[in-house]
Amino acid sequence: MHTFLVVIQVLVAVALIGLVLIQHGKGADAGAAFGSGASGTVFGSRGAANFLSRVTAGLAFVFFVSSLALAYWVGGRGTAPASVVDTVPAQAEPAQVSIPDEAPVAAPAGDSAQPEGPKVPE
Template identity: 45%
Template sequence: MEQLILIFHVLAALGIIGLILIQQGKGASMGASFGSGASQTIMGSQGGGNLLTKGTSILATLFFVTSFALAVVAKDKAMSVGIADMPVPAVVESSEAEMPVAEDSDIPAMGASDTSSDMPAAAEDIPAGN
């Protein structure tokens, strides 16, 4: 059932794209006033605007209906799986006593001020002027 709805959904989407690309814009009728527009239309001097507009709106309605149907099918699938079938991850609690503490580390502790730094003082960074 889902695959059938999906096929209609894709066909409706492709049909909408095709019909929109075939239609002419509002400014396309400006050339008809100079005599060249009416002779180049496929569906006569009136154009196929009314037919193409109706076809586009029918396909758009079909697209929305199939979108809604796919959402309902997806919701039903999610409800059928249920919460009981989902594995629950194990929760591991750790206390601070279990955390390893590096006493002899090269990484300084936060907030500790070390005055024996290898960094030069600010005055040493600035070269002396002559």
């Protein structure tokens, strides 16, 4: 289904690009009023603009619907992702940290600003 939606998306996008490029701007209508040959076309002088604009609107609608369908399909159909906290198993007891019992280290002579404390292994 995903591949089908991607193929539809690409084909509609290419068709939209082509339709937009072949349409005339609003300023091109003034030239048709003076006999530039647009009145002799298959759709008539105003028919091509209406037909192309309706086809473009229809393709734009299909493009938007396929975009929403792809977003829904890729996004997991609206399910919320699992929390990392929920996936970690709870521990029964916190880990016990043992501190070795050592005698306090005496401060060097003349350095009374340093308080005595346990020696930290390096």
